[in-house]
Amino acid sequence: MLALVASVLFLIASASLPGKARADDVYVVYFPWVSNNETIGGQGPWSSTLAIHNLSNNPCPMSVYVVQTSGWNKTAQLSLNAASTRSIAALSLGVPKPGSPVRLEATCPIAASVKAFAPATSAAPWSDGAGIITGYTGLSEFDIAASRNGPDAGWVLPLVQTNTGWNTLVTIANLGTTRADVTLNLYATGNEDGADGATLSLQQEIAAGGVWTIDAQSALGQTGWVGFARITASGNVGVIARRVKPSAQMAMINVGVATSSFASGAYRSAAPLLFNNYNGWNTGITLANPSAIPATVTVEYHEAGGGYVSNTEV
Incomplete structure (x- = not known):
């Protein structure tokens, strides 16, 4: 499996697929x-x-x-x-x-x-x-299904941080009707292919409809940490990361990205809106590779009218 997830560090500008139809068209x-x-x-x-x-x-x-x-x-x-x-x-x-x-x-x-x-x-x-x-x-049933589609399927949060005044609150909700056993692994930035293992691994049983929130700074016991999170569960769960910076009155929410070991081939993600020194705003992009093999990523930049500007290969 080769999968890639990305987070744009300015605002949420995503469009989930509409909720999946059940047999009774719900x-x-x-x-x-x-x-x-x-x-x-x-x-x-x-x-x-x-x-x-x-x-x-x-x-x-x-x-x-x-x-x-x-x-x-x-x-x-x-x-x-x-x-x-x-x-x-x-x-x-x-x-x-x-x-x-x-x-x-x-x-x-x-x-x-x-x-x-x-x-x-x-x-x-x-x-x-x-x-x-x-x-x-909001998450559709397509997202939930993808997070369960394979032996190592789950959710990835591309950015978890406790640096420069930021903290991250990871919230995992059991969206099903039975209990779910959940594992959260935190990996530090620069941990190529996960070879160094997880910085922290936590397990929790979440009741149906229950919620587990992890304060990254308290759980890690440190500031200055940057990395990503991977979440696996025995049931249907949904994941968000709330990144907060009280000193600057700033907060951002990132939705977990579902990954599946049965997926294959190339991947393409789009960030609908980026800023470059626009009214004081700038945009950062975080890339995380949750798969077991290396990935070569090409990031292309386009102007508002669609014209190509440049690219960077990572």
């Missing part, structure tokens, strides 16, 4: 974690708003399921107009404090994202007055 999107009045990593309280887009040209009913005290519970029944987008606060969907996994089920193809912001504002769906804003795209 499309599903998962959020491993949706905050509701959560303070974590020296920041908060975080609030969240879900944005859901109907990809079809027909009206569409949709159910919302949230993990509460008694497990997964249906908390809302919504209707989406044809080709429309609807924004809804997590609080109004029954997400408990400080947060919970969320599952959306619709009879039409949907795409969904969650916006997290602190402090809370009353200007939904806008975020006027918020000091920090981030978010991520």
Whole structure:
């Protein structure tokens, strides 16, 4: 298997495939974690708003399921107009404090994202007055299936860091209906082919609907560490990394990338938006190779109009 995952260190600008249809034409999107009045990593309280887009040209009913005290519970029944987008606060969907996994089920193809912001504002769906804003795209059943497709399939987070004032909170949610045994391995940058082994390996049993959050700085016991994470599980889980820098009021969320040992061939990923000294913004790209063999990577840069600029081979 040869696989490559990448993280763009400016903002989330990804587009997951719409939820996969089941036999009964139900499309599903998962959020491993949706905050509701959560303070974590020296920041908060975080609030969240879900944005859901109907990809079809027909009206569409949709159910919302949230993990509460008694497990997964249906908390809302919504209707989406044809080709429309609807924004809804997590609080109004029954997400408990400080947060919970969320599952959306619709009879039409949907795409969904969650916006997290602190402090809370009353200007939904806008975020006027918020000091920090981030978010991520929901996981489809295609993603979940890929993470289980093979003996060493799982999830990769291309960047985990505790350097230069940053810390990383890795959140793993059991999206299934039975318990899951989960292993998290952290590998340092420069560990070619993983020959030096994992810097840290942690195991946890997560109950159905449960969540395990690992504070990288506390778990590693050090600052100044940079690397990537690999997560494997005996059940269906979803993974995100929340990278926070309280001193600069900055936060970013990266979604785990599903990898499969049954995949083969060349890979291509696209970052829809990069900045180079634009209004003070710059963009960094992190590459991680979770496979057992080396990979040669060519990074091509294109201007906004699509024209080729240059490339770098790694």
